[in-house]
Amino acid sequence: MNNRQEDIETWQDLLFTANNDFTSVLILGYTGIMPVSTHGWMFPHTLEKYLKSYLLKNNIMTNKQLRKSGHSLKFLWKKYTDNTNVSTTKPLLNKGFNELIEELDEIKTNSRYKLPSTVMTDRKIYFYIVLCSFFRYLIIGKIKYRASLYGLENHPFFPMSYMPTNYGYGELIVRKMLHFTLEHAITFTVMGSLNSMPFDDYSISNTSIFERLDDCPICNGDGSSVAHLDMVKYYRKLF
């Protein structure tokens, strides 16, 4: 038996690696590298780590039990829902989360070597982003979540030394994607189409940081709809 301390993951380790998968999924999606195994496989893997981090931090499961539990998302999700009263106030959003877990559970680890069986539509990506962000909110708490880049402030996004800002490309992409999804309930398809979810039914204040971006056409609009092309131009512009 190997009891070396460094072999035991802490909830912080699991959170860090979940955040790394989460930001990787977003950046691959933004750059259009989607319909291949790496991207598809990381969806369930991200949620597995967020769930394990949450369950470990709240003493619902021990490290030893988590190791034995394998990779079943459905099993971990049931542990979470059976042992916590934390759910959102939006029934349709909760339903979307349940369906997402069911579907992602079908993506097994061997999908690393082939095309994933489940196609991640922009609607599913919406639920994925909100659910992952909800777990970050639950794990680190409201104050830390809102004081940072949706709980990702300390994530290593490295800028190049000659870039005109202190931000790395990764951070700019993640900020923009999370802003649209979590502040405005909008996701983009790889083809540049908008998927606007009904805001009142599918958004929650928990995962918002109420950030207003100076150049965002929605934040700066008068509440009427913004032209599609203006949205895409803003979404794609990094500097």
Ligand SMILES: [Zn+2]
């Ligand atoms: Zn905005």
